Amino acid sequence: xxxxxxxxxxxxxxxxxxxxxxxxxxxxxxxxxxxxxxxxxxxxxxxxxxxxxxxxxxxxxxxxxxxxxxxxxxxxxxxxxxxxxxxxxxxxxxxxxxxxxxxxxxxxxxxxxxxxxxxxxxxxxxxxxxxxxxxxxxxxxxxxxxxxxxxxxxxxxxxxxxxxxxxxxxxxxxxxxxxxxxxxxxxxxxxxxxxxxxxxxxxxxxxxxxxxxxxxxxxxxxxxxxxxxxxxxxxxxxxxxxxxxxxxxxxxxxxxxxxxxxxxxxxxxxxxxxxxxxxxxxxxxxxxxxxxxxxxxxxxxxxxxxxxxxxxxxxxxxxxxxxxxxxxxxxxxxx
Amino acid sequence: xxxxxxxxxxxxxxxxxxxxxxxxxxxxxxxxxxxxxxxxxxxxxxxxxxxxxxxxxxxxxxxxxxxxxxxxxxxxxxxxxxxxxxxxxxxxxxxxxxxxxxxxxxxxxxxxxxxxxxxxxxxxxxxxxxxxxxxxxxxxxxxxxxxxxxxxxxxxxxxxxxxxxxxxxxxxxxxxxxxxxxxxxxxxxxxxxxxxxxxxxxxxxxxxxxxxxxxxxxxxxxxxxxxxxxxxxxxxxxxxxxxxxxxxxxxxxxxxxxxxxxxxxxxxxxxxxxxxxxxxxxxxxxxxxxxxxxxxxxxxxxxxxxxxxxxxxxxxxxxxxxxxxxxxxxxxxxx
Numbered sequence: 001x002x003x004x005x006x007x008x009x010x011x012x013x014x015x016x017x018x019x020x021x022x023x024x025x026x027x028x029x030x031x032x033x034x035x036x037x038x039x040x041x042x043x044x045x046x047x048x049x050x051x052x053x054x055x056x057x058x059x060x061x062x063x064x065x066x067x068x069x070x071x072x073x074x075x076x077x078x079x080x081x082x083x084x085x086x087x088x089x090x091x092x093x094x095x096x097x098x099x100x101x102x103x104x105x106x107x108x109x110x111x112x113x114x115x116x117x118x119x120x121x122x123x124x125x126x127x128x129x130x131x132x133x134x135x136x137x138x139x140x141x142x143x144x145x146x147x148x149x150x151x152x153x154x155x156x157x158x159x160x161x162x163x164x165x166x167x168x169x170x171x172x173x174x175x176x177x178x179x180x181x182x183x184x185x186x187x188x189x190x191x192x193x194x195x196x197x198x199x200x201x202x203x204x205x206x207x208x209x210x211x212x213x214x215x216x217x218x219x220x221x222x223x224x225x226x227x228x229x230x231x232x233x234x235x236x237x238x239x240x241x242x243x244x245x246x247x248x249x250x251x252x253x254x255x256x257x258x259x260x261x262x263x264x265x266x267x268x269x270x271x272x273x274x275x276x277x278x279x280x281x282x283x284x285x286x287x288x289x290x291x292x293x294x295x296x297x298x299x300x301x302x303x304x305x306x307x308x309x310x311x312x313x314x315x316x317x318x319x320x321x322x323x324x325x326x327x328x329x330x331x332x333x334x335x
Numbered sequence: 336x337x338x339x340x341x342x343x344x345x346x347x348x349x350x351x352x353x354x355x356x357x358x359x360x361x362x363x364x365x366x367x368x369x370x371x372x373x374x375x376x377x378x379x380x381x382x383x384x385x386x387x388x389x390x391x392x393x394x395x396x397x398x399x400x401x402x403x404x405x406x407x408x409x410x411x412x413x414x415x416x417x418x419x420x421x422x423x424x425x426x427x428x429x430x431x432x433x434x435x436x437x438x439x440x441x442x443x444x445x446x447x448x449x450x451x452x453x454x455x456x457x458x459x460x461x462x463x464x465x466x467x468x469x470x471x472x473x474x475x476x477x478x479x480x481x482x483x484x485x486x487x488x489x490x491x492x493x494x495x496x497x498x499x500x501x502x503x504x505x506x507x508x509x510x511x512x513x514x515x516x517x518x519x520x521x522x523x524x525x526x527x528x529x530x531x532x533x534x535x536x537x538x539x540x541x542x543x544x545x546x547x548x549x550x551x552x553x554x555x556x557x558x559x560x561x562x563x564x565x566x567x568x569x570x571x572x573x574x575x576x577x578x579x580x581x582x583x584x585x586x587x588x589x590x591x592x593x594x595x596x597x598x599x600x601x602x603x604x605x606x607x608x609x610x611x612x613x614x615x616x617x618x619x620x621x622x623x624x625x626x627x628x629x630x631x632x633x634x635x636x637x638x639x640x641x642x643x644x645x646x647x648x649x650x651x652x653x654x655x656x657x658x659x660x661x662x663x664x665x666x667x668x669x670x
Contacts, residue, residue, distance in 0.1 A: 161624075165500035165559045167519050167548055183594035184502050184550065184557040186630040191621040209623055211559040211630070213502055215519065215550045222519040224500045224546040259518035286526040288544055295521040295546070 004028040004316045007053075007080035009073065009095065011035045011045055013172055013301050014109060015086030018308045019050060020271060022084070024332045025309060027318045032076040038065035051076075077102045082312050085109065092116070096135075105133075105315050107308060110140025110198070120201035122147035123310040123329075124245065127322025130314035138307050142166055142221060143198040145278050145298035148247055149225065151203055153292070156241045158230025162208040164196045165224040169300055173218040185214040220258040220275070220297045227292040235285045238292055242280055246330055247306065249277035251297070258297050265299075274302035276335050306330065339363040339651045342388075342415035344408065344430065346370045346380055348507055349444060350421030352640045354385060355606060357419070359667045360644060362653045367411040373400035386411075412437045417647050420444065427451070431470075440468075440650050442643060445475025445533070455536035457482035458645035458664075459580070462657025465649035473642050477501055477556060478533040480613050480633035483582055484560065486538055488627070491576045493565025497543040499531045500559040504635055508553040520549040555593040555610070555632045562627040570620045573627060577615055581665055582641065584612035586632070593632050600634075609637035611670050641670065 006022045008015045011033040023030045032051040035042040038061055045052055046067035053076035054062050054069040062069040070076075077083060077098055082105040085092040089111020096116065099106040106117075114120050117137035121130050125147045130136050139147065150162060168187070171178040187193075196210025242248045251261055265273040276299070284295040309329045310322070319325040329335075341357045343350045346368040358365045367386040370377040373396055380387055381402035388411035389397050389404040397404040405411075412418060412433055417440040420427040424446020431451065434441040441452075449455050452472035456465050460482045465471050474482065485497060503522070506513040522528075531545025577583045586596055600608040611634070619630040644664045645657070654660040664670075 163498065163561060165546075167502055167550060169519075180552075180592060180594060182552050183554055183592040184504075184552055184632070185592040186557060186559075186616060186619060187591070189591065189616045189618045189630065191619050191628040191630075192623050207624070209561075209626070209628070211500075211561075211628060213557055213559070213630075215502060216552050217515075217517050217519055217550065219518055222521060222548055224521075224548070226498060226544075226546075256522070256524065257515060257518040257520040259515060281521060281524045283524045284521060284526050288527050289542070291544070293526040293544070293546060295524065295526075295548075297519070 001027070004312060004318060005031045005079060005081045006312060007031055007076045007083050008033040009083050009085045010087035011041060012086060012088070014304060015084070016041060016045070017272065017274065017302055017305045018084050018086060021305045021309050021333050022312060025329065026332065028312055031079050032070060034073045034076060038062045038067055042067060074098065077104055080104050082107065082315060084308055084312070106135055107311050107315070108137045109304065110138065110143055112137055114201040121307065121311045122151070122202045123307050123322055123326050124148055124247070125151040125202050127310060127314050127325060128320070130311060131320060132317050133315050136311050136315055138304050138311050139198060139202055141298055141300040141303045142168070142195045142223070143202065144304050144307055145221070145223060145296060146196065146199045147202050148245065148278050149242060149280070149296065150199060150206060152241050152245055153227060153229070153238060154203065154206065156237070157233045159206055160228040160230055162196065162206060163226040164208065164210040166193070166195050166210060166212040167222045168212055168214050169217050169219060169221055170214045171218060172301055180214065180216050182216055187212055187214045217258065219262050220299050222258065223296050223298065225294050225296065229292060235287045239282055239285050242285070246326060246335070247277045249275070249279050250282045251279045252282060261297055272302070274305070275299035276302050276306050276333070278303070306333065306335065336362070339647060339653060340366045340414060340416045341647060342366055342411045342418050343368040344418050344420045345422035346376060347421060347423070348636050349639060350419070351376060351380070352607065352609065352637055353419050353421060353643045356640045356644050356664070356668050357647060360664065361667065363647055366414050367405060369408045369411060373397045373402055377402055409433065412439055415439050417442065417650060419643055419647070441470055442646050442650070443472045444639065445473065445478055447472055449536040456642065456646045457486070457537045458642050458657055458661050459483055459582070460486040460537050462645060462649050462660060463655070465646060466655060467652050468650050471646050471650055473639050473646050474533060474537055476633055476635040476638045477503070477530045477558070478537065479639050479642055480556070480558060480631060481531065481534045482537050483580065483613050484577060484615070484631065485534060485541060487576050487580055488562060488564070488573060489538065489541065492568045492572070494541055495563040495565055497531065497541060498561040499543065499545040501528070501530050501545060501547040502557045503547055503549050504552050504554060504556055505549045506553060507636055514551070515549065516551050518551065522547055522549045552593065554597050555634050557593065558631050558633065560629050560631065564627060570622045574617055574620050577620070581661060581670070582612045584614050585617045586614045587617060596632055607637070609640070610634035611637050611641050611668070613638070641665065641668065
């Protein structure tokens with residue numbers, strides 16, 4: 001069977017990771033990536049052998065920079081079966097007409113509205129609903145992280161109410177423009193934040209409220225999750241459920257912070273020290289006065305990467321069973 | 336009437352502020368402060384004219400450093416009516432025998448256990464219960480911040496359940512030893528944290544759960560507060576209640592973070608840019624699906640300072656009415 005032809009439009013934090021992860025699968029191949037300017041990330045893409053496409057007006061700049069582009073973004077779109085749009089939040093929307101005109105399938109990221117794609121995706125929660133779809137939105141890192149734990153816990157015990165507080169990393173490690181560097185920023189100040197409710201785009205029946213703060217760190221987000229469940233269960237029951245999820249990693253053994261989680265990712269030689277799994281502290285899983293509490297850390301740069309691969313597989317109907325796609329994706333990238 | 340004679344044992348972050356605040360009152364005076372070593376803080380105390388007391392073995396070191404001590408800590412204790420013990424958490428306990436022997440009243444801070452003093456104090460919640468007591472514990476910055484909002488809201492509407500997530504500043508601005516500088520540290524990992532439940536040492540009937548994280552900032556803590564109330568009310572009702580509290584400050588007008596709050600404290604010329612009030616974002620006060628949510632920021636270095644002054648006044652029975660003591664304290668320090 002011919003491999004599905006994938007193009008990544010926007011080779012930034014998410015795009016470059018999705019490119020590598022899709023390229024590692026035996027049922028898909030990267031036929032091109034797009035970059036606006038010939039910067040250091042483009043240079044590495046060139047080195048890795050990816051065909052680079054650029055806005056027509058910038059092709060000369062790539063030529064001059066010693067990394068000649070393979071063509072314009074329009075040309076790349078024409079060649080692909082699926083475009084993974086990883087352009088900055090809000091920009092992906094303006095690309096929809098281009099994808100529709102070319103009759104190509106497209107995946108957007110969580111920075112775009114649910115309505116743009118009409119289907120918000122999480123591999124463990126709703127893979128099957130994406131089979132054959134033309135447009136899919138892979139939800140944000142925070143929403144992905146929440147769906148991965150809420151879905152199986154809800155399936156096992158039923159959910160009355162979820163309350164989440166998100167301590168959000170202020171920006172990514174490579175960004176030197178944003179802050180804060182020494183402050184806590186409740187964001188948004190008006191409550192609730194959109195983060196929790198975005199889970200409903202994937203699992204509509206979940207009653208969830210969230211509050212979020214930006215804090216001066218670049219490594220990971222941390223969620224404090226509180227769940228009121230329908231059926232009685234123990235902390236050990238919840239530990240069993242989460243422990244059975246391939247994209248949930250239990251962290252202990254002296255791991256007390258996001259810094260030590262990143263050190264593990266480096267020690268196990270993950271590409272770019274990516275941590276694709278939710279990192280849950282099993283010691284934090286507690287039933288207190290009949291309510292469930294736990295902490296999880298979310299690596300914002302990489303957690304949605306395997307979900308993008310699964311979304312491609314569903315849309316191209318390369319695999320009809322979500323659980324099988326998850327295992328296949330995991331194996332190919334080394335998760 | 337003679338002024339109450341106050342000594343501050345431990346002239347650090349809290350101690351130096353309590354000394355200045357008590358000295359500013361017309362019914363009390365600082366008769367001495369203690370310092371272990373003649374460091375930069377001791378030098379400023381000397382400059383301010385405070386009598387410095389030190390461990391007997393270190394008196395010579397103070398002499399040599401050009402800031403001769405007035406005597407030993409034992410001598411200071413003998414002269415005082417009330418000792419405000421601001422020694423580091425856990426050390427205050429070992430001073431109890433000394434205070435008992437001298438027959439002097441003593442206040443400990445929130446770092447000590449409730450049982451050490453037997454009475455945990457917050458001015459708005461339980462001033463009157465401290466009248467004439469020999470030993471009182473002024474609860475920690477986080478607990479003080481929680482009591483100041485939970486008590487009046489509970490009084491107005493009744494409380495079913497409180498859930499708090501605390502984003503704790505990792506350390507104080509003058510500390511160069513502690514971290515993290517780029518990580519989130521769920522602390523404690525085992526839930527719930529002691530912070531919320533410590534409120535029960537002041538307001539025993541409150542059902543409260545909390546989770547806490549240390550984060551890389553030095554300015555202030557931020558609390559995400561969720562309350563289920565007994566009586567129906569609107570966000571506006573809650574805003575009215577909190578707005579009537581003299582030690583709750585509403586922050587808006589472009590204040591989006593703890594950094595801007597500290598800038599206000601500097602602009603209004605607060606000593607050491609102290610923010611004695613809880614800083615609540617009125618825009619964050621929300622009723623969502625029948626539950627109350629809001630954000631507040633807590634200046635860990637200074638919020639307990641007025642409470643220490645009120646505790647002195649109650650223990651010395653200088654004022655029998657808590658509300659009057661609060662106003663008197665506020666006015667004298669410029670709150």
